[in-house]
Amino acid sequence: MKVSRIYIFYAILVLLLVSGHSAFSDDGASASMYGHKHHETAPESGLQSVGEYRTTGRIVRLLPAAANSFKRMQKEGLRHGIKIIPISGFRRFSYQSSLFERAVKRYGSRERAARWVAPPGYSEHHTGLAIDIGDGARPECNVEACFEETRTYRWLRNNAERFGYELSFPGKGSMVSFEPWHWRFTGDSKSREVMQTDGRR
Numbered sequence: 366m367k368v369s370r371i372y373i374f375y376a377i378l379v380l381l382l383v384s385g386h387s388a389f390s391d392d393g394a395s396a397s398m399y400g401h402k403h404h405e406t407a408p409e410s411g412l413q414s415v416g417e418y419r420t421t422g423r424i425v426r427l428l429p430a431a432a433n434s435f436k437r438m439q440k441e442g443l444r445h446g447i448k449i450i451p452i453s454g455f456r457r458f459s460y461q462s463s464l465f466e467r468a469v470k471r472y473g474s475r476e477r478a479a480r481w482v483a484p485p486g487y488s489e490h491h492t493g494l495a496i497d498i499g500d501g502a503r504p505e506c507n508v509e510a511c512f513e514e515t516r517t518y519r520w521l522r523n524n525a526e527r528f529g530y531e532l533s534f535p536g537k538g539s540m541v542s543f544e545p546w547h548w549r550f551t552g553d554s555k556s557r558e559v560m561q562t563d564g565r566r
């Protein structure tokens with residue numbers, strides 16, 4: 366009698382563990398990781414080029430609404446002597462994965478790496494609505510802290526909103542470090558839904 370009760374106890378325990386495990390793996394991802402939200406990857410057929418980043422030789426791509434707005438913003442900037450350079454737009458899961466693994470090696474842990482690079486599946490770059498921006502006059506500051514001191518950054522701070530762009534990682538109150546180069550498009554209701562702006566503006 367006693368033995369069978371113990372077996373039942375263990376059977377229930379195992380069942381609970383197994384069902385708990387499958388509940389996690391069913392949706393494949395939690396809502397957020399180290400301060401980065403989970404994001405679906407945009408359909409690549411819908412992406413548009415906003416230019417090529419010379420350093421990597423990569424074509425920078427965004428969804429149409431974000432791409433058109435970026436190009437208008439770039440043109441407007443140029444009229445004021447501001448050279449807005451597209452560095453990185455849409456990213457595949459596999460590319461984000463390689464960036465993140467490199468960051469883990471550099472910073473020593475996944476948590477510390479995530480202060481600078483989103484884990485794969487949790488990057489705004491998957492959505493085709495986020496873009497890293499550089500200053501054509503200060504290429505040494507591309508994706509570096511000194512981008513904050515460039516004319517392009519100051520111009521974006523004052524003007525990007527008119528084109529539907531906002532800073533994703535302003536630093537304060539977030540696990541993710543301040544990234545002055547990383548901007549996201551929230552200029553229409555569809556993009557806002559994708560980004561689920563959470564009041565960290």
Ligand SMILES: [Zn+2]
Nearest residue numbers: 490496497547
């Ligand atoms: Zn970025």
